[in-house]
Each structure stands twice: as structure tokens, then as C-alpha cells.
Amino acid sequence: MADRLHAREVIALVADDASFVELPHPERDSAPDGPLGWRGYDGSRLRASERTGEEESVVCGTALVGGTRAVLIAFEFGFLGGSLGERTGDRLEAAYAHARAYRLPVVPLVATGGSRMQEGMLALTQLQRVARQSVLTREAGLAQIAVVRDPTTGGGWATLGAGADVVLALPGAQVGFAGSRVRPADADPAAYTAEAQVAAGAADALVPPEELRAALSRWLRLLTATSKAPAPVPAALGAAGLPATGWDAVRRARAAERPRAASYLDAYFTDRVAICGDRVGGTDPDGMLCGFGTHEGRTVAYAAQTGTATRPAGYRTAARLIRLADRLGIPVLTLVDTPGAANDAAAERQAAGGAIADLFTAVAAARTPVTTLVIGEGGSGGALALAAPGNTWAAPDSYFSVIAPELAAAILKRPAAEVEPTADQLRIRPQDLVELGVVRGIASA
Structure with a gap:
């Protein structure tokens, strides 16, 4: 006691x-x-x-x-x-x-x-x-x-x-x-x-x-530190230069040595505090980091995927963070890095679809500015839910795709040898995303 x-x-x-x-x-x-x-x-x-x-x-x-x-x-x-x-x-x-x-x-x-x-x-x-x-x-x-x-x-x-x-x-x-x-x-x-x-x-x-x-x-x-200015785009921490092919982009994003969310947050904030949990019985500490920190003297809220499959509690925690920042007038930085949403039976029982929908809604409804940087894998809707419409950027060692190339090939009934050409067809490289208008630009070091 x-x-x-x-x-x-x-x-x-x-x-x-x-x-x-x-x-x-x-x-x-x-x-x-x-x-x-x-x-x-x-x-x-x-x-x-x-x-x-x-x-x-x-x-x-x-x-x-x-x-x-x-x-x-x-x-x-x-x-x-x-x-x-x-x-x-x-x-x-x-x-x-x-x-x-x-x-x-x-x-x-x-x-x-x-x-x-x-x-x-x-x-x-x-x-x-x-x-x-x-x-x-x-x-x-x-x-x-x-x-x-x-x-x-x-x-x-x-x-x-x-x-x-x-x-x-x-x-x-x-x-x-x-x-x-x-x-x-x-x-x-x-x-x-x-x-x-x-x-x-x-x-x-x-x-x-x-x-x-x-x-x-x-x-x-x-x-208590409000601001109307968007959070600046973080500097890219990983490999410089752009990938030659779609599969090169995938390999770079999946590389074990690539900087993850914690490294980006440490570089971006002079100090930070974390919020924990979705308030309905769940946490996802290994998949989503959320909280508030100080960047160049002002408060920025953050929600950052860590490179693992994001669980429903992670999406709900991020939605809670964005709504709180919106109420308090604090800009938000989101870092996208996930192969996709967790798709096991437990995730479905925890209402994965509803959790992702809730995050899409929180981002869409936010009046405070939201800035997004894709720092690694951008896997389908599980990644897009955290991305700011019109203000998403990509690191050179990242990709963003409607679906993982392996899964796309499987759905199209293509053999394993066709996975790499499929990655090219999907146009998932950072420079492709800029050309398509999916992201605003590529972050520099």
C-alpha cells in the first residue's frame, strides 16, 4: 500500500x-x-x-x-x-x-x-x-x-x-x-x-x-504551450540517395540497421513525455509511441510507429493523442513505419477495423496541423491511417504501398520470381510517390 x-x-x-x-x-x-x-x-x-x-x-x-x-x-x-x-x-x-x-x-x-x-x-x-x-x-x-x-x-x-x-x-x-x-x-x-x-x-x-x-x-x-504552426519535417537519419528500383526501396526500408522511431524522436525532441494506452483496456508499447515533446522551444505531439505490425490499441492510442493535441492547440508529428496492421485473430477480436477507422477520423477531423514523415515501411491502410492528407513526406530509405509486393504478387497469382517486378509496377519509391502526388517531398539529412 x-x-x-x-x-x-x-x-x-x-x-x-x-x-x-x-x-x-x-x-x-x-x-x-x-x-x-x-x-x-x-x-x-x-x-x-x-x-x-x-x-x-x-x-x-x-x-x-x-x-x-x-x-x-x-x-x-x-x-x-x-x-x-x-x-x-x-x-x-x-x-x-x-x-x-x-x-x-x-x-x-x-x-x-x-x-x-x-x-x-x-x-x-x-x-x-x-x-x-x-x-x-x-x-x-x-x-x-x-x-x-x-x-x-x-x-x-x-x-x-x-x-x-x-x-x-x-x-x-x-x-x-x-x-x-x-x-x-x-x-x-x-x-x-x-x-x-x-x-x-x-x-x-x-x-x-x-x-x-x-x-x-x-x-x-x-x-499549455499552444501553437498554430505545423511541426517541421524531421531530418532524414538513414541512407542517403534514392533507390533505383521498387525492390531496392523495400530492401532499404526493411534493413535491420535503418533508424527506427526512437532514434527519430531522440533527434527531434530535446525532452519528451509519453502517454500510455487507449483507455479501453489496451496498450501497444512495441508498436506505437505517443506523447508530447519540445522541439526548437515549442511543444509538438507525436505518434510514431516502430516498424512492427500495429495493433488495435496502438491505433486507438494514436487517435487519443491526436484528439488531445487538437483540443489543446498543439501541432502533431506522425512517423509512419509499419508493414501493416496486425491481422491475427486477436487483432480482429480487438476490433482492428474500428480502431483504424477511428484513427482515420481523428486525423481527418484535426484542426491542428499534422505533419507526417514516412521513415520506413508504409504498408497499406495500416500505415495510411497515421498519415496527414496533403502534408506527408518520405525519407529516402522508405516506401509506401497499397500492399506489400509479396502479397500483391500472391493476389495476382504471380510466381515468387515476379515479386520484384511487381514492386516496380506498384511505384512505391519515394521519388515515385512525389511524382504521383502522394507525398509532398523527400526529407533531407
């Missing part, structure tokens, strides 16, 4: 020194023992206040985090388990409204067991208020970065936590919709952890407490 930090302790952990300013608390008249007249509720609240020094389960205010001002929402688990009641909802609504009024990102520091039973359905409906405030803040183009602490369960996880744009988790924290007292007796406790949520793509990263301020500082800096 992770150490349980009090609300003001976690604020002190992430905020720059002496920068936290608490927001005014909305006033609400309360009937004796709350809206349900729950016997002993007033006494429970009084004892919780005496133990914690707080009047409610959340502390809301503004602070500098690594020099970037943000609205912080810190839960106090010691106050009735960090539960949400009507007065909690009032504070949360006011905090989000302040963020929109002053154009500030929101950082929920969550530790909650869920809705407050002593207020019944009135407590549960606070989740709808929170969801509405989150939507309004998202529509305003403001980032939401959640830190999930121990424990984060119930509606707090399902709204402030999992509903954020980026989710950071403290190692060892209990994180899941079902709290320890309501889940099945035979349930595997390891499934309800921060580590499990990262593995399932529901959270982006594990961050130890001592690294939390630095991590939040990087994320806030990157996600």
Missing part, C-alpha cells in the same frame, strides 16, 4: 514554495444531519474536521507547479474517506469554473472512496456535476492532469481520475472502480492497483512521490 498523504501534504509536494492560494469556499445551508437526516452525520463531520483540520473532503486552490500556474484539487482521505457529498460538489464546481475563467489547467490530486453514503443519491449525482465541469473545461481547451493516490476508487476514479487527459499514478496505490469492501471476495487484488491500471492503458505512468513535482511540471509546461 502506498503512503497516504494528507491533502495539504500532497499540495506541498507538488506546488512551488509559498505559491498555493486556497479558493473561497461556496456556502451551503445544511439541514441537521445532512439532506437525508442521517442520524449522527453532523457528529461524523465534526470528528473528521477535528482529525484533519479540514471542513470538507477537498482542498481547492491555485499554485505554481514548476512555474506554471494551475488549479489544484487535493482530496483529504481522512475526511470521511475523501468521499463526495453536496458541499464537495460545490467546491469542485467552483474550482473548475475558476480554471475556465482564468485559463488554467486543472490538476486533481485524487484519494477517495467514492460517494458519501450519508447523503444518498444526492451524493452520487455529484458525479454528474463533476463530469459536466470536466466537459466544459475540455471544451475550453484546457488540460486536465490527474494524480491518483491511495486509494482512488468508485466515482472519483470514474470521473476526476480516469476522465482526465493524462493520468499519473503513485506506485502501490489502490486504483479501481470497485473498492476493497465491495469487490468480489475472490477478486485478484493485483487488478485493483496503479500498476495494473498502467498495464491496462487506463493510466499513463507510475510516478514516485519524490518525482511528482518534476513530472507535473513537465506535463503542465508541455500541455
Whole structure:
């Protein structure tokens, strides 16, 4: 179990020194023992206040985090388990409204067991208020970065936590919709952890407490730096010169020594942070790298294929990245490098077609500029889904094809000896793609 930090302790952990300013608390008249007249509720609240020094389960205010001002929402688990009641909802609504009024990102520091039973359905409906405030803040183009602490369960996880744009988790924290007292007796406790949520793509990263301020500082800096200018085309890192034949282009793109996505990202960005997962239970860390980085002093989002067959979770993660960058006004760089979409039975069961369609839609709908460089293999629709219409470029050691030459020959019932001539017929070399108008140009070193 992770150490349980009090609300003001976690604020002190992430905020720059002496920068936290608490927001005014909305006033609400309360009937004796709350809206349900729950016997002993007033006494429970009084004892919780005496133990914690707080009047409610959340502390809301503004602070500098690594020099970037943000609205912080810190839960106090010691106050009735960090539960949400009507007065909690009032504070949360006011905090989000302040963020929109002053154009500030929101950082929920969550530790909650869920809705407050002593207020019944009135407590549960606070989740709808929170969801509405989150939507309004998202529509305003403001980032939401959640830190999930121990424990984060119930509606707090399902709204402030999992509903954020980026989710950071403290190692060892209990994180899941079902709290320890309501889940099945035979349930595997390891499934309800921060580590499990990262593995399932529901959270982006594990961050130890001592690294939390630095991590939040990087994320806030990157996600608040908007730009209308397209991402510059990366310099080509591989073999110079153009291939003589279509098969030469294929050989060069498939060469083991050719630079892959990680090399391009390292050369392009001075620093970068990654998002993880598609938020519906999947990750593709070996097939798609996504995140935000700094290039020549400004933020650029990236989605990069790694040279393997891309899995459905990879496409969904890339679509999530592009939609987030679009909302925040951040340009996007995509790197195409895949022999094609994964086509095994597992990929079909994971809705490969729908995942690819979702990425096509995200790219087509993006208002922020998208720049694409084909750095290796461009295999069919599984590669095209990541490519920017009208702003795609090719590295000299790449190719882009409607289908792999071997498969094209097989479909046309040609013998293996005809694979190389088929590659020429497909016109897949970088210079062919420029002539055809498929790509804008060839990247230089």
C-alpha cells in the first residue's frame, strides 16, 4: 500500500514554495444531519474536521507547479474517506469554473472512496456535476492532469481520475472502480492497483512521490504551450540517395540497421513525455509511441510507429493523442513505419477495423496541423491511417504501398520470381510517390 498523504501534504509536494492560494469556499445551508437526516452525520463531520483540520473532503486552490500556474484539487482521505457529498460538489464546481475563467489547467490530486453514503443519491449525482465541469473545461481547451493516490476508487476514479487527459499514478496505490469492501471476495487484488491500471492503458505512468513535482511540471509546461504552426519535417537519419528500383526501396526500408522511431524522436525532441494506452483496456508499447515533446522551444505531439505490425490499441492510442493535441492547440508529428496492421485473430477480436477507422477520423477531423514523415515501411491502410492528407513526406530509405509486393504478387497469382517486378509496377519509391502526388517531398539529412 502506498503512503497516504494528507491533502495539504500532497499540495506541498507538488506546488512551488509559498505559491498555493486556497479558493473561497461556496456556502451551503445544511439541514441537521445532512439532506437525508442521517442520524449522527453532523457528529461524523465534526470528528473528521477535528482529525484533519479540514471542513470538507477537498482542498481547492491555485499554485505554481514548476512555474506554471494551475488549479489544484487535493482530496483529504481522512475526511470521511475523501468521499463526495453536496458541499464537495460545490467546491469542485467552483474550482473548475475558476480554471475556465482564468485559463488554467486543472490538476486533481485524487484519494477517495467514492460517494458519501450519508447523503444518498444526492451524493452520487455529484458525479454528474463533476463530469459536466470536466466537459466544459475540455471544451475550453484546457488540460486536465490527474494524480491518483491511495486509494482512488468508485466515482472519483470514474470521473476526476480516469476522465482526465493524462493520468499519473503513485506506485502501490489502490486504483479501481470497485473498492476493497465491495469487490468480489475472490477478486485478484493485483487488478485493483496503479500498476495494473498502467498495464491496462487506463493510466499513463507510475510516478514516485519524490518525482511528482518534476513530472507535473513537465506535463503542465508541455500541455499549455499552444501553437498554430505545423511541426517541421524531421531530418532524414538513414541512407542517403534514392533507390533505383521498387525492390531496392523495400530492401532499404526493411534493413535491420535503418533508424527506427526512437532514434527519430531522440533527434527531434530535446525532452519528451509519453502517454500510455487507449483507455479501453489496451496498450501497444512495441508498436506505437505517443506523447508530447519540445522541439526548437515549442511543444509538438507525436505518434510514431516502430516498424512492427500495429495493433488495435496502438491505433486507438494514436487517435487519443491526436484528439488531445487538437483540443489543446498543439501541432502533431506522425512517423509512419509499419508493414501493416496486425491481422491475427486477436487483432480482429480487438476490433482492428474500428480502431483504424477511428484513427482515420481523428486525423481527418484535426484542426491542428499534422505533419507526417514516412521513415520506413508504409504498408497499406495500416500505415495510411497515421498519415496527414496533403502534408506527408518520405525519407529516402522508405516506401509506401497499397500492399506489400509479396502479397500483391500472391493476389495476382504471380510466381515468387515476379515479386520484384511487381514492386516496380506498384511505384512505391519515394521519388515515385512525389511524382504521383502522394507525398509532398523527400526529407533531407
